[in-house]
Structure formats: structure tokens, C-alpha cells
Amino acid sequence: MNVFDAVRTKRAVRQFSDRPISEDDLIKILNAGRWSGSSKNIQPWHFVVLRQRERLIALSQCGQFAGHLAGATVGVALVTGDWRERWPVAFDLGRAAQNMMLVAHEMGIGSVMANIYEIEQARALLGLPPELMCYAAISFGYPADPAELQRPPRAGGKRPLADVVHWEHW
Numbered sequence: 125m126n127v128f129d130a131v132r133t134k135r136a137v138r139q140f141s142d143r144p145i146s147e148d149d150l151i152k153i154l155n156a157g158r159w160s161g162s163s164k165n166i167q168p169w170h171f172v173v174l175r176q177r178e179r180l181i182a183l184s185q186c187g188q189f190a191g192h193l194a195g196a197t198v199g200v201a202l203v204t205g206d207w208r209e210r211w212p213v214a215f216d217l218g219r220a221a222q223n224m225m226l227v228a229h230e231m232g233i234g235s236v237m238a239n240i241y242e243i244e245q246a247r248a249l250l251g252l253p254p255e256l257m258c259y260a261a262i263s264f265g266y267p268a269d270p271a272e273l274q275r276p277p278r279a280g281g282k283r284p285l286a287d288v289v290h291w292e293h294w
Contacts, residue, residue: 144197150173
């Protein structure tokens with residue numbers, strides 16, 4: 125799969141099968157995040173990998189729309205310093221997350237982002253030091269319905285290019 129097709133066909137997967145992700149594939153996914161570019165090469169990330177069901181369920185309770193983490197095969201908590209103090213940190217974490225999700229997609233592994241709103245609850249669950257926080261996580265797993273990876277885009281799901289691109293000026 126080429127990069128353009130991976131970007132074009134990536135779908136949010138929220139229902140996962142029980143099929144395990146191999147250690148080799150998980151390491152590839154994590155390396156894709158680690159190899160992401162970052163502002164001034166700061167690399168402001170740590171990744172906490174969760175595979176125990178009870179820990180995935182607990183993290184899923186830290187975000188209003190994070191329920192999919194409870195059924196994921198693997199959850200990756202994105203950990204950094206306080207991103208609100210320096211906006212490129214959030215951007216860099218997004219780049220790392222997208223790299224991981226695209227590599228997973230190429231391997232037939234589904235994924236979706238979760239926002240973590242209960243930051244103190246997540247900090248305690250993950251055992252983070254006080255200067256670090258988790259405000260996002262990614263669910264990974266083989267889709268319960270493999271057809272989800274091939275699902276065509278929903279009609280009206282993305283704005284037309286002409287609505288988002290401005291040439292030379294607004």
C-alpha cells in the first residue's frame with residue numbers, strides 16, 4: 125500500500141476481535157511513532173503500552189468517548205509534558221499518532237484515537253510522574269468486522285477540496 129492510499133483508506137475502527145497483535149507488529153507500530161518528526165527534534169513523547177484488559181477498561185473511563193479502549197487488543201497512551209505550555213508538543217504527538225495508525229492500517233490492524241479528559245485519573249493509572257500527562261490514547265486491534273478496513277468513505281464525510289484550499293490568498 126502506498127502512502128497516499130493509506131491516508132485515503134484509513135478508517136476509524138472501534139470494534140475489535142480477540143486476535144492478538146504480534147510482538148513484532150507492535151514494535152513496528154511503536155517505532156513508527158518514535159521515528160516521527162518533531163519540532164526542533166525535541167521528541168516530546170513517551171508511549172505507555174496497555175494490554176491487560178482491566179487496565180484498558182480503566183483508561184477507557186478517563187475519556188467521555190474513549191469506550192473503544194476497553195475492547196482494544198492494545199492501547200497506547202500518549203504521554204508528554206503539559207502540551208498547553210508549548211503548542212508544538214500537541215502537534216508532534218499528533219504526528220507520532222498518525223504514523224502509528226497508518227503503519228497499523230498497512231498491516232490490517234484497525235485503530236482510533238481517544239481523548240483523555242480525566243488527566244489526574246489517567247496519571248494515577250499509568251503511574252506517571254507529576255510533570256507528565258496523558259491527554260490522548262490510541263486503540264489498536266484487528267477489526268471485529270474485517271470489512272471495516274475496506275469500507276468506502278461515508279458520503280459527505282469530508283469537505284470538498286475547493287472548500288478547504290485557498291490559492292495564494294483567502
